[in-house]
Amino acid sequence: MIEARGLCKRFGAIDAVREISFVAGDGRITGLLGPNGAGKSTCLRLIGGVLAPDRGEARIDGIDVGGEASAARARLGALPHAAGLYGHLTGRENIAYFGALHRIPAARIGREIDRWRERLGMADFLDRPAKSYSQGQRVKVALARALVHEPRNLVLDEPTNGLDVMAIRALRGVLAELRTEGRCILFSSHVMQEVSALCDRIVIIGGGRVLADDTPAALRVRSGTTTLEEAFLRILADGEREDEAPLGEGAA
Amino acid sequence: MRALWTVFRKELLENARDRRTLFSALVFGPLLGPLLFGVMVSRIVAEDAGSARQSVSLAVVHGERAPDLLAYLTAAGARLQRAPFGERAARSAVERGRAGVVLIVPRDYPRRFEHGEPARVLLVADSADNATRGDAARAGAMLQAYASAIAQLRLQVRGVDPLIAAPVTIDSIDVASASARAVSLIGLMTYFVLFAVLMGGLYFAIDATAGERERGSLEALLMVPIARGALVGGKILATSASMAASLAICLAAFLGVLHLLPLERLGMRSDFGPLMALEFFAICVPFVPVGAALMTFVASFTRSYREAQSYVAAVLLVPTLPIAFASIYSLRASPAWMVVPSLSQHLLMTSLLESRPIGALDLVVSAASSLLLALVLFVFTQRQWRRETMLG
Numbered sequence: 001m002i003e004a005r006g007l008c009k010r011f012g013a014i015d016a017v018r019e020i021s022f023v024a025g026d027g028r029i030t031g032l033l034g035p036n037g038a039g040k041s042t043c044l045r046l047i048g049g050v051l052a053p054d055r056g057e058a059r060i061d062g063i064d065v066g067g068e069a070s071a072a073r074a075r076l077g078a079l080p081h082a083a084g085l086y087g088h089l090t091g092r093e094n095i096a097y098f099g100a101l102h103r104i105p106a107a108r109i110g111r112e113i114d115r116w117r118e119r120l121g122m123a124d125f126l127d128r129p130a131k132s133y134s135q136g137q138r139v140k141v142a143l144a145r146a147l148v149h150e151p152r153n154l155v156l157d158e159p160t161n162g163l164d165v166m167a168i169r170a171l172r173g174v175l176a177e178l179r180t181e182g183r184c185i186l187f188s189s190h191v192m193q194e195v196s197a198l199c200d201r202i203v204i205i206g207g208g209r210v211l212a213d214d215t216p217a218a219l220r221v222r223s224g225t226t227t228l229e230e231a232f233l234r235i236l237a238d239g240e241r242e243d244e245a246p247l248g249e250g251a252a
Numbered sequence: 253m254r255a256l257w258t259v260f261r262k263e264l265l266e267n268a269r270d271r272r273t274l275f276s277a278l279v280f281g282p283l284l285g286p287l288l289f290g291v292m293v294s295r296i297v298a299e300d301a302g303s304a305r306q307s308v309s310l311a312v313v314h315g316e317r318a319p320d321l322l323a324y325l326t327a328a329g330a331r332l333q334r335a336p337f338g339e340r341a342a343r344s345a346v347e348r349g350r351a352g353v354v355l356i357v358p359r360d361y362p363r364r365f366e367h368g369e370p371a372r373v374l375l376v377a378d379s380a381d382n383a384t385r386g387d388a389a390r391a392g393a394m395l396q397a398y399a400s401a402i403a404q405l406r407l408q409v410r411g412v413d414p415l416i417a418a419p420v421t422i423d424s425i426d427v428a429s430a431s432a433r434a435v436s437l438i439g440l441m442t443y444f445v446l447f448a449v450l451m452g453g454l455y456f457a458i459d460a461t462a463g464e465r466e467r468g469s470l471e472a473l474l475m476v477p478i479a480r481g482a483l484v485g486g487k488i489l490a491t492s493a494s495m496a497a498s499l500a501i502c503l504a505a506f507l508g509v510l511h512l513l514p515l516e517r518l519g520m521r522s523d524f525g526p527l528m529a530l531e532f533f534a535i536c537v538p539f540v541p542v543g544a545a546l547m548t549f550v551a552s553f554t555r556s557y558r559e560a561q562s563y564v565a566a567v568l569l570v571p572t573l574p575i576a577f578a579s580i581y582s583l584r585a586s587p588a589w590m591v592v593p594s595l596s597q598h599l600l601m602t603s604l605l606e607s608r609p610i611g612a613l614d615l616v617v618s619a620a621s622s623l624l625l626a627l628v629l630f631v632f633t634q635r636q637w638r639r640e641t642m643l644g
């Protein structure tokens with residue numbers, strides 16, 4: 001389970017994340033939906049502990065990321081926005097490196113890699129240097145790398161970026177499987193269809209704050225639209241209006 | 253500790269597969285110095301051989317009074333010119349640098365020579381003038397040779413074995429100018445050794461920091477539950493390993509190059525043998541983590557590979573500064589200087605090359621101060637890696 005409680009993060013004059021709170025439950029896929037610059041990556045970085053919040057806290061399975069960083073991180077797998085691999089290492093070596101850093105015994109790492117090789121269909125490229133990979137192959141290896149220590153929680157930052165339809169489909173399949181295993185999955189996207197196809201719950205953020213947090217069906221009902229696309233746009237527009245009012249007063 | 257080892261092994265494996273890194277760490281870095289050194293020394297040797305063969309230039313006043321002498325000098329390789337001034341003006345001409353070396357044949361020379369009396373010639377030269385000092389000495393030697401040849405002829409004419417007049421013969425080899433150069437060459441050699449040490453780690457340090465960021469692997473790495481100290485330590489250790497390898501290759505290459513070069517002709521004792529190479533290695537090894545930590549530290553602030561390249565390359569200049577300082581002030585090894593890394597290594601290596609004894613205290617202080625600085629740099633680097641700005 002991943003919890004965000006009143007997370008705030010400023011970069012100089014930019015309020016990237018303002019009071020973001022939500023809960024991503026186990027056995028569920030939670031979508032963090034928002035346009036570019038909404039604060040999705042910042043939010044996921046706060047959860048991953050590579051950024052420290054100015055206020056608020058993130059918890060992973062109830063463990064404070066800021067307090068017990070190691071214990072919290074051990075329970076989290078992450079596919080960051082730039083899921084870069086080491087080009088001179090093979091996919092297998094890339095995954096094994098992270099397994100070793102998580103202090104997983106070598107034999108178990110080998111078994112895990114073999115398992116993910118079959119599950120993600122990596123057999124024909126896993127032992128080639130990663131610099132020759134296509135974007136889809138890179139994401140698969142990066143996903144296996146995030147899962148090698150069998151974390152209960154997984155965060156993915158716009159994982160479908162640059163993937164073709166086939167690869168996106170394969171990824172969705174894997175995420176759905178991980179859900180049935182009871183894991184907590186939190187992923188960000190700026191594409192509504194992507195989120196609606198997969199998520200049990202959608203957290204819409206805009207301008208660094210949560211604008212809506214509900215099931216896809218409830219979101220549709222709430223905004224009185226027939227498609228999620230329209231619901232998304234309406235919620236964003238409402239959010240902007242709310243933002244501008246206090247800002248205008250402040251400037252005056 | 254295990255994490256540090258994991259990071260260390262991965263960095264080595266990754267860089268071992270990178271041809272550019274490997275080339276710069278194990279070929280270009282360590283061999284550039286010895287090769288350049290070899291080329292420079294052989295050119296100097298060739299130049300010196302050339303200047304030895306170079307003829308002496310002499311301005312002659314009243315050469316017509318001693319035609320035999322002039323013929324002898326010409327045959328011996330002297331280039332003679334008629335001086336454009338007389339006996340009296342010769343001295344001031346040399347003083348003012350209008351003439352190099354002047355040979356004056358006085359009026360009484362022909363008469364005294366004919367009568368078998370000591371016939372005087374005058375050689376005017378400025379011994380403070382580096383450019384003509386060699387000419388003056390060689391001209392003097394030629395005149396001496398002429399005098400003894402004449403003496404032997406006269407003895408022979410009188411039925412005396414001429415060898416009686418030559419109880420001792422002297423062959424001298426002038427190394428004055430060459431050994432002066434040897435001193436600066438020594439500074440060059442120690443610089444090349446320190447340069448090889450740093451080059452050995454250049455791309456390792458860049459790859460481990462700026463490379464990690466540019467590839468986009470940094471964020472995932474920073475989410476792994478290991479101490480930043482282990483991460484940074486493993487990277488610095490891998491960089492150090494490559495630098496130590498580069499140092500070893502460089503010293504082996506110097507062994508080969510110095511073995512081939514005729515260093516005695518430069519007034520340098522070429523006693524740079526395997527033992528001294530090992531001593532060099534021991535002296536320089538404490539400098540290895542200093543360089544590795546410094547380059548990693550500098551690279552940690554850069555945003556891209558290219559930016560890192562230019563900043564970290566600037567670190568390659570670091571060892572030149574103390575060496576330049578040392579040669580300007582003619583520093584010798586002393587405990588006070590041993591607290592300055594790179595300067596201490598330079599001074600210790602120079603002492604070895606000049607066959608001066610090295611104090612045990614100097615060695616200890618040099619190693620300890622270097623390791624201490626490495627530790628300080630490591631702590632700073634680790635602190636930088638704990639910052640959020642690392643993500644870039």
Ligand SMILES: Nc1ncnc2c1ncn2[C@@H]1O[C@H](COP(=O)(O)OP(=O)(O)O)[C@@H](O)[C@H]1O
Pocket residue numbers: 011014015016034035036037038039040041042043644
């Ligand atoms: N390291 C940073 N330094 C300064 N500003 C940042 C940094 N990271 C993000 N921002 C700013 O914070 C805002 C939110 O960024 P981000 O979380 O990346 O949005 P998203 O992932 O939703 O596109 C943007 O305005 C972005 O420019």
Ligand SMILES: [Mg+2]
Pocket residue numbers: 040041042081157158
């Ligand atoms: Mg983003």
